[in-house]
Amino acid sequence: MAATRKTSLIDVDSVFTSLKPRGFFQIAQFSVLALTFIVYAASLLKIIFIGILPEVKCANLTETQLSDLKFADDSSFTLKYEKCHIEVLTFNQTNQTLPCLNGYSYTPERSRSFVSEFDLVCDKEGFSELTQTLYSVGGLISSLTVPIMTDKYGRKKIHIILSIVFLGSGIGLSFAPDYPTFAALRLLEGIMCQAVIVPSFTMMLELFTIEDKTMIAATTGLLWAFGVVSLAPLAYLFHTFSWRINSLAFISLGVIVFVEIWYIEESLRWLLTNGKMKESKKILRRAAKENGVNFDDIWSTCVKASSALLPTGKENDIDKTPEDVIVPPEEYKVGVKTLITDGTARLITIIILINGLMNSLTYNMFYMTAAQLSGNYYLNYFLTALMEVVGNLFMFYMIFKYERRTTMAFFQILSGSALIMSVIFTFILQSQVVIDTVHIVMSLIGMLGISASYCIIWLYTPEIYPTNLRNVGVGMLGISGTIGNMLSPFSRVVVLYIPWLPSSVTGAGNILASFLLFLLPESRGHQLPSTMDEVRRWKEERLEKKLALKNRYADKYDDENL
Template sequence: MDPTINVDEIWRKLGKFGRFQVVQLLITFVTIWSAAFSLMSSVFTGFKPSVQCAPIENITYYNESDVTTTLSVEYRECSVVFTKNFTNGTIKREETPCPAGYSYNVPRERSLVAEFDLVCGDDGLAEVAQMLTMAGMGLGAVLASNRLVSDRYGRKVVQVGSHIAIFLTGIGVAFVPNYTVLIVLRFISGALQQALAVVGAVLAMELVPEEGRFVCEVCGLLFWTTGVVLLTPIAYLMRYHTWRELQIALTLCSSYSLVQYWIQEESVRWLLINGKTDQAERILRKAAKWNNVNYDDVISSKKGNGSSCEINILKDTTMKYTQEEEELLGSDDEKAKSSARGFVVEHYTILTVFKNRYILQNSMIMWFTWMTDSLVYFGLTLAASTLAGNRFLNYFLSGAVEYVACFLEYHMMKRVGRRSITVIFHVTSASALLIATVVHFFGESESMVIASLVFTLIGKMAITGSFSTIFLFTPELYPTNLRNVGMGMSSAFARLGGMLSPFAGTLAKKVEWLPGSIFAFMCFLVALAVLRLPETRGVELPSTIRELELWHRKQKTKKEADDSMVMTSSSKQEQIKNRLLNNSR
């Protein structure tokens, strides 16, 4: 294998989307359905049926036979009202929490909310269960970002291990004996789901060259949307089954995880940057065979070409710097440049994010963006089935509108940069949600209700597009061995928003206009903050922090040069204008 390899060029020579890449991407993308089912299953397994106090069998127990002539009982949602008419003409009313338990409009075993009586005084426990799932996702994001896991031992280990664990945990949820065991398993499931999602996004992105990354991201969104939408017909067909049977049916999607280790390959980019050249060569030879391409032709024609992202794979490799790049790095970086002239595998930790000003600035903006997108997306999604009307239809429409986001994102990615797309989607979502809030608050007619729903769906579509875009945008801002750390930390901040999202409906009951207003305001703030990020479209993934710094400094130098040209042009125009004025006098 040649001493220097440009990984993007290798994938181009093998065929951007050859048979090998397509199969590997499908193996990765199908895990998205497992993640979607695991996260969203509670919409149907834990739906809230209509509830009322159960009838009291021994009503005479409450009758004071000595003095009471009549006793009437009124069964309410969370209490029973006893009205007693005494012989002396007085009337006494007593209200007590449901003494005989609860009665539901569906069999208790069809919803975990009914089976565990998570209603009335315990009504908030259903939201707590979903909140703990999000908290678990935050833990999973942190663990997945730890250098001792994915960036240290590889993407494949975490991907397959998390998937198998999700399968086992999902089966376990179907047999929980009580609420406590349920929330523990939901917490673990959330952690596993996030590890699966974070590593899967990185694994897919590292399987294609730069110009194909946006296609992978859109396909990832397409699979996620399909998973969200598929949940509806599966739940509908099993609407007369128990929630435990539905849980098992959804979990079976993950059963192929038991053989996934033998059919999924490790990231070639990760193998090369970590010096595992023999394994990388084996995978590339396999890819060449599958794609009917001559392996020797691929390798021999792809020596270093001056790209800022050449990957050093042998100990005698020399990092190539142009004269311009040497000047940009400056004399204080001689140590870094000299170390790059030998094979050095750089390992980073979470602390590395806080030591580099470029990475820290980008990270802080992305953390807020992820938190906002998670809060808005899950706040709108989880509330969909609780809206008036058919819960299956409402959830289906909320999921189906994400296909529009797939279509728009795909065509925008071909023409516009990641930063611009993120801004456009957030401004659209903020505007639509603000209009929906105003229309819903001031309008009471049926047409106004429909208009509010339409704008809410537009907001959901836009936030879906932005959420998908930052899954591509975020890892492009980090070097290879810090990429999982960056994705994991961003995703951990997203869980802060996700943990609050189940309570958006509760807040709306108290202050109807507040959730939509908060969502819109945060989206507007994100749109402004993202403008400070660098554009990554057309840039190969950086391999080291030095390459990332070089990229930032180049962009800064280019911006200063452009500003200087604008000022010079303006100055010349001013001189010409003054000269013309003087001549006219």
């Protein structure tokens, strides 16, 4: 007789419930993994501090050069040192221009920014932003490959290996002797950093049950926001040092990987879902000890549930135990092709890509253009980052009262509206002082909205993909995010020439993208799904509830009119 398979699967949430949902083990693992977000924030945003756009003009000509050019004793000539050329003003003939024969003069000093050290100005303007684009290209490469690897080989192994490479690339970048080396290492750092954050976030979410996942994801958003804010005093502390010292200060946060090697365990949810019972037993024993619960009771539950997954009808399976052989049912064997062949998965992925792009583009644009706001450079960054904390506090409150989609759409529309209003006021108002004030206020409101929205999409996305597609789904969000990261650095150049364009594009884009969210299933109140069929049932159940509610109101109306 052919072997048959039962289609039950271990209820991982029940295992975590028996383990104690908010036990010391989960909280400690979460706390260590949460530090990765500070590392990621420093890697992503350090260009704001190590790549400051300096004030630049041509360096002064020497007395010898003036003499050779016959300017030394000729009072009819006046030299004006501009950004990219020297203007020769005459009283009796047509003005002339000279190239910057002695290079450039910078404020602040040359060593404070890699832009000035590598002379990325004038005909090389935009090269500094290109390094951030290369960083994002690296993230895109990582998003296309790493999630598949972590779903297949496990979260921790890939996370640790690539974290070490990430640390090495960041240290190497701090000693880059020239621009090509700097750019290449920035690309490598982008590949590694994205590879670090995706499995880390997935492991954090997979530590807890349905009752806690909203709280944990919202807490993660707050930790990210506080991490971004903490970069301001760190950057200001080193603001008199060279960009190389600043870069080392930021990358040094990555040494947390050596704590993770020793302390962090593989995702139990991934191990149990993929039938790796021996590894699960070892981790469950540690977790039970740290949480103060009985291991034997928890393990007996796992063995009993996993027995239903053993292949039957083969004599050579008789002597094997659930600890040795667990074969997940066919419906759990999904892959990347499911995102294309399955209609529900395809719709989810397209909408997540669009909204992820708009969130990332807008979020990074606020930081990249903070220097263009009037006032102190570091204060502008601090206020922008502080609004991220405020936005996440509002999100933390609303996410427990309202639907994911509704809350996210509200914050996206808030951000988009603030950006559009900023553009409108630019054309209406006359006083430059008032315009500057309005820009700052609208920028801060916009940051509040987009930071909350961006946090929610990272909570929402892993909730609507099944287990063996979850990392791929988060990777798709990472892809859209990296595309936004690739485009956003150039906003700080565009805003110098067309001030209204970046705000107009991102403002309108966020408002339009927010309406697509209502085509997706709502995940609030559901367990993390194991199959796409579960996700489809959410939509069916929601439609049934709406229909029942509509009929109830219709019956009530009929009764009142009898």
